[in-house]
Amino acid sequence: MNGFWAVCKRELKSYFATPVAYVFLVIFLFFSGYLTFKGQFFEIGRADMGIFFRNLPLLFVFMVPSAAMRLWSEERRSGSIELLMSLPVTVTQAVLGKFVAAWIFIGIALLLTFPMPVTVCYLGNPDIGLIITGYIGSFLMAGGFLAIGCFFSALTKSQVISFILAVVACAALVSAGMPTTLNYLSSFLPAGLLDVIESMSFQTHFESIQMGMLEFKDLSYFVLLIAGWIVGCCIILDERKVG
Amino acid sequence: MISVKDLRRRFGSIVAVDGISFEANQGDVLGFLGPNGAGKTTAMRMLACFLKPDSGTAKVCGYDITRDPIQVRKSLGYLAENAPAYGEMTVGSFLDFVCDVRRINGSKRKGAIDRVVTGCSIGSVYHQTIETLSKGYRRRVGLAQALINDPPVLILDEPTDGLDPNQKHEVRRLIKKMAMDKCIVVSTHILEEVDAVCSRMIIIAKGRILVDSTPEKLKAQHKAGLDEIFRKVTTKKSA
Numbered sequence: 001m002n003g004f005w006a007v008c009k010r011e012l013k014s015y016f017a018t019p020v021a022y023v024f025l026v027i028f029l030f031f032s033g034y035l036t037f038k039g040q041f042f043e044i045g046r047a048d049m050g051i052f053f054r055n056l057p058l059l060f061v062f063m064v065p066s067a068a069m070r071l072w073s074e075e076r077r078s079g080s081i082e083l084l085m086s087l088p089v090t091v092t093q094a095v096l097g098k099f100v101a102a103w104i105f106i107g108i109a110l111l112l113t114f115p116m117p118v119t120v121c122y123l124g125n126p127d128i129g130l131i132i133t134g135y136i137g138s139f140l141m142a143g144g145f146l147a148i149g150c151f152f153s154a155l156t157k158s159q160v161i162s163f164i165l166a167v168v169a170c171a172a173l174v175s176a177g178m179p180t181t182l183n184y185l186s187s188f189l190p191a192g193l194l195d196v197i198e199s200m201s202f203q204t205h206f207e208s209i210q211m212g213m214l215e216f217k218d219l220s221y222f223v224l225l226i227a228g229w230i231v232g233c234c235i236i237l238d239e240r241k242v243g
Numbered sequence: 244m245i246s247v248k249d250l251r252r253r254f255g256s257i258v259a260v261d262g263i264s265f266e267a268n269q270g271d272v273l274g275f276l277g278p279n280g281a282g283k284t285t286a287m288r289m290l291a292c293f294l295k296p297d298s299g300t301a302k303v304c305g306y307d308i309t310r311d312p313i314q315v316r317k318s319l320g321y322l323a324e325n326a327p328a329y330g331e332m333t334v335g336s337f338l339d340f341v342c343d344v345r346r347i348n349g350s351k352r353k354g355a356i357d358r359v360v361t362g363c364s365i366g367s368v369y370h371q372t373i374e375t376l377s378k379g380y381r382r383r384v385g386l387a388q389a390l391i392n393d394p395p396v397l398i399l400d401e402p403t404d405g406l407d408p409n410q411k412h413e414v415r416r417l418i419k420k421m422a423m424d425k426c427i428v429v430s431t432h433i434l435e436e437v438d439a440v441c442s443r444m445i446i447i448a449k450g451r452i453l454v455d456s457t458p459e460k461l462k463a464q465h466k467a468g469l470d471e472i473f474r475k476v477t478t479k480k481s482a
Contacts, residue, residue, distance in 0.1 A: 006343035010329070017331045079327040083388070086291040086323065087344045088316040 003089035006059040007097025008104075011071070015105050020070070027110050028063050035059065036116065047124025052116055053210050057147045057174045060138075060145050065166035067105060069148020069159040071098045072237065077157040095234050099150050110135060130212050132184040137209030138221040141202055147229035154236040166214060177201025179231075244269055244396055244426040245290065250299035252285055259285040261450035269395070272422045274441035274458075275430035278477055282450040283430040284324050287398050291321040291427070303396055308386065317345070319396040319465070326385030330374030334365055335385050337373060341388045359387040362417055364410075378405035386414065390421075397427045403436060415440050433471040448477045 015021040035055040044051070075081040084094055122127045151165040155163050174195050175181045186194055198204055205218040244265040254258045260282040267273045271397070274285045290293040290301060292312035301308045304318040328337055338359070344377070358372045360366050363383040370375055373384060382405050389397060403411040417439050418427060431437065435443050437458055445452040453476050454461065458469060465472045 003344055010340045014331055079325050080329055082293055082323045083327045086293045086316060086321045088313045089344055
């Protein structure tokens with residue numbers, strides 16, 4: 001087993017060794033269901049998961065940083081980073097190992113929302129393809145938020161500061177594509193720049209995948225976003241291991 | 244096995260290590276002594292490839308610490324100053340994790356774990372979570388993970404800190420037993436430990452090596468005990 005898998009396995013086990021995982025899962029599952037049914041799921045009278053997926057960005061803005069905040073902050077605060085970084089593991093392997101473990105954990109949280117698609121399939125004839133692409137988009141979006149959370153977790157020993165900074169960054173990237181934000185920005189920014197800002201938003205790319213289209217531009221957005229923040233995390237850790 | 248040439252490291256305006264050079268070979272148990280803030284831990288962290296030096300070089304088992312840090316880490320076992328570990332893990336699962344990273348698998352893993360559990364006397368706490376252990380037991384778990392791959396080089400930062408007298412005796416006995424076919428660097432504040440265990444000693448203060456000798460030579464030269472020699476050297480030369 002190489003360094004990446006060893007770190008990944010350890011991190012995933014540690015989520016479930018403390019109450020962290022269970023509290024997270026309960027809160028996430030409760031709110032994902034609550035927001036869906038409160039969001040007029042029955043009133044609309046359509047057997048699809050559109051409302052469920054539309055609420056996920058907002059839920060992820062708060063929940064995903066809470067899963068990411070401990071990844072590096074805790075290592076630096078407790079000093080266990082000195083143990084990890086003196087074992088034959090590169091910084092890249094360690095960062096990727098922790099990131100993938102957290103991503104698998106979020107994936108487990110998404111899988112545990114299975115009662116929702118089961119309910120929708122029982123009530124009607126939903127487009128299964130849309131449900132699948134919705135979950136793919138959600139998983140990619142979670143990965144993006146996690147990469148941001150990893151970066152801010154490496155920046156500070158305080159989990160609280162890491163959480164707040166990650167939430168602000170994720171919220172900015174989600175709201176960049178919202179109509180209200182774009183309308184406001186259009187009052188003083190040129191159209192070209194507005195297009196750039198819109199294309200940098202999670203919302204834009206997530207909605208596109210949710211509509212059933214797995215386009216290269218959307219997949220590459222998430223891949224580049226994740227890669228960029230992970231590289232930033234590696235650089236920060238290399239510089240700031242001590243102190 | 245260890246060759247250090249003019250290592251330097253600063254943190255902002257503070258010069259932690261200011262051009263240290265020394266060599267250590269198989270069979271040496273090199274004691275690193277110095278006042279608090281002397282640069283011992285920083286020097287050890289650079290050898291363990293946890294910190295990069297600002298300048299200078301060092302080689303461990305022929306591998307350069309800046310060019311081949313992974314090979315260096317494979318060749319050594321490192322016990323850091325506060326014996327860090329993952330508190331939520333049990334001792335057993337923590338040692339399993341270290342074996343995963345060091346690619347010790349199958350029957351070799353069982354043999355390695357049995358060896359370090361017996362050698363460090365942590366059998367009674369094997370299934371306990373590390374955060375529930377006393378300071379002494381945590382240090383022994385830290386020592387166990389440093390020994391698990393039976394490395395040719397050991398870097399031990401205060402290995403007996405927090406241990407009771409019996410445990411101190413056991414760890415010193417273990418170090419002496421391993422000394423024959425390893426190169427061991429031990430940092431300590433306990434001068435009787437230097438007498439008991441070390442074949443050489445280096446006194447560091449303010450990032451510089453003041454003395455590089457053996458306990459016997461120093462005692463013969465100064466005609467005094469080690470604590471008096473330490474006081475004389477560190478207060479005179481760093482003043």
